[in-house]
Amino acid sequence: AEAVWGSCLAQALYMTADFAGSVAAFDAAERLEPLPVNAALTRAQAAAFAGMETGPVEAALDLYGQLAGPQAGDAVQLAREAFAVFTAFERLDAARAVGAWLERQAPPDVIQAYEARVLDDPSVTRAPADYVEALFDDFAERFDHQLVEMLDYRAPAELAGMLERYQTRFERVLDLGCGTGLSAEPLARFGGTLTGVDLSRAMLERAAARGGYAELVQADALAFLAGRPAAFDLVFAADVLIYFGDLAALFETVAAALTEGGYFVFSTELAEDGWQVLPSGRFAHARAYVEAVAGPRFEVLEMVPTALRREGHSTLAGGLYVLRRKA
Numbered sequence: 001a002e003a004v005w006g007s008c009l010a011q012a013l014y015m016t017a018d019f020a021g022s023v024a025a026f027d028a029a030e031r032l033e034p035l036p037v038n039a040a041l042t043r044a045q046a047a048a049f050a051g052m053e054t055g056p057v058e059a060a061l062d063l064y065g066q067l068a069g070p071q072a073g074d075a076v077q078l079a080r081e082a083f084a085v086f087t088a089f090e091r092l093d094a095a096r097a098v099g100a101w102l103e104r105q106a107p108p109d110v111i112q113a114y115e116a117r118v119l120d121d122p123s124v125t126r127a128p129a130d131y132v133e134a135l136f137d138d139f140a141e142r143f144d145h146q147l148v149e150m151l152d153y154r155a156p157a158e159l160a161g162m163l164e165r166y167q168t169r170f171e172r173v174l175d176l177g178c179g180t181g182l183s184a185e186p187l188a189r190f191g192g193t194l195t196g197v198d199l200s201r202a203m204l205e206r207a208a209a210r211g212g213y214a215e216l217v218q219a220d221a222l223a224f225l226a227g228r229p230a231a232f233d234l235v236f237a238a239d240v241l242i243y244f245g246d247l248a249a250l251f252e253t254v255a256a257a258l259t260e261g262g263y264f265v266f267s268t269e270l271a272e273d274g275w276q277v278l279p280s281g282r283f284a285h286a287r288a289y290v291e292a293v294a295g296p297r298f299e300v301l302e303m304v305p306t307a308l309r310r311e312g313h314s315t316l317a318g319g320l321y322v323l324r325r326k327a
Contacts, residue, residue, distance in 0.1 A: 003032035007039050014042055017089045019050035037071065044068040049082050053094045057101040076105055080112060087279045088311060092119060095279065110134045115281045124277045127243040129199055129220050131281070136179065136200035143180050143203065151309040155267045155320065156238045158306060160186035162322050163234075163265050166301055170234040174257070175213070176221055177240035179203045184212030187236060195232075197224045225253040233259050237266040239308075242282040245275050247293045255297040255325055264298060264323040267308065269316060287319060298323040 006029030013022035026035060026043035035043065044067035051060030061075045079098050086095035099116030102109065114131040118124050136143070147153040160183075171192045175183050178196030180203050187194060195215045198204050204216050217224060221240065235254050244250050254264050271284035278284055291300050301322045308318035 003029045006032065007035065010039070010046075011042065014046050017049075017085060017091075019046045019053070022046040023050060041068055041071055044072070045078065045081075048078060049085065052082055052086075052098055053091065057098055076102065080109070083112065083115065087115065087119075087281075090279060092279055095119060111138070118277050118281050119279055122277055125245040127281060127283075132243055133199040133201075136198070137202040140180065140200060140202035140206055143206070144182065147309065148182070151311070153239075153309040155306070155308055155318070156183040156236075157186045158304075159236065159238055159265050159267060159320050159322075160189065162302060162304060162320060163263060164189065166322060166324070167263065170263075172232045173234045173236065174228075174232045176225075176235055176237040176254075177243075178207050178213070178216070179239075181207030181210035181212060183236055183238055184210055188212060190234065192234075197221065222249060222253050225257040228257050230259050231257055233262040235262070235264050237264070239267055241266050241268050241285065245277055245283045247275070247285065247290065251293050251297060258325045260325060260327045262325045264321075264325065266321050266323075267306075268319045268321070269308065270305070270319055285319075290319070290321065294323055298325055 006025055010022045010025035010029060013025055023043060023046050026039065026046070029035065044064050047067055048060045048064035051063050057079065061078065064078060065072050065075070079102050083095055083098045083102065086098060096119055099112065099119065102112045103116060110130050111134050114128060168190065169192070170190045173187055173190060173192050173194045175187065175194060175196040178198050181196065184194065184207070193214045194212055195217065196204070196207050196213045197217045197219050198207070199218065199220060201218055204218055207213060208216055235258060241247065241250070258264065268290060269278070269282060269284040271286045273286050274289050275283055275285045287303055294300055301324055304320045306318050306320050307315035309316050
């Protein structure tokens with residue numbers, strides 16, 4: 001029993017990114033009885049991540065191979081996981097080192113290239129379309145489980161609840177960046193025809209399986225909106241603005257796609273001032289910035305600060321907005 005508790009402690013330390021502590025706890029458990037295969041593999045990965053924080057990436061990957069033996073996974077995939085973890089926990093020196101190693105690998109990876117770039121390039125104004133498409137094609141299979149069940153993401157339901165205080169029926173609704181269709185159920189209360197648009201084909205396939213959409217379109221958000229003037233009385237965008245830095249073009253295009261008095265409802269990650277690109281590759285926006293950009297075309301009816309989801313050791317601060325298009 002003591003060995004089991006030791007392995008549980010090691011797993012918990014691993015999940016909180018205390019990789020050196022995790023290895024030490026696994027070692028203590030192993031002195032009592034041999035580790036099961038899964039625990040031994042987690043120990044190998046923890047040792048590799050700890051090594052990447054203090055020394056060369058190549059040496060850490062070699063150590064992983066030695067410890068994991070025949071069960072070792074692909075080194076490039078392990079490095080990608082390490083980059084994501086280090087970025088989420090804001091261990092940016094380690095993330096830069098892993099990113100540099102990944103950039104030397106072939107073939108080049110569009111996801112890694114963008115996420116490594118933003119660590120040292122604050123001038124990025126928007127996540128590239130090929131990055132977003134590749135990211136969510138890769139993420140689609142585990143998206144719902146990870147975001148909703150593990151990270152407690154509930155922005156679509158919260159946004160719909162806010163909107164209902166202002167209007168209860170809509171005729172033509174656009175779920176912008178619909179993903180796997182998480183917003184379909186909370187939007188169903190408003191009636192009308194629901195259209196979903198997303199860059200990722202894999203995400204759209206899951207949205208189609210979930211149901212609730214009259215039309216699903218694979219397209220870039222701005223390009224799609226530009227082709228639908230005055231087509232919607234509600235544009236709903238949960239977790240979409242985080243892939244845009246400068247919001248001016250997006251707000252202008254959304255306004256043109258809305259009927260007069262139509263609603264634009266969305267979530268953001270919160271910045272202290274203006275907008276900024278984050279180590280995650282996403283963007284955060286200050287409330288004052290959002291309201292300034294919205295001002296010429298929209299009335300800001302409500303903004304509610306919220307915890308968007310869990311991330312790293314804490315929760316991610318965000319904002320939920322309800323805007324109405326001016327006449």
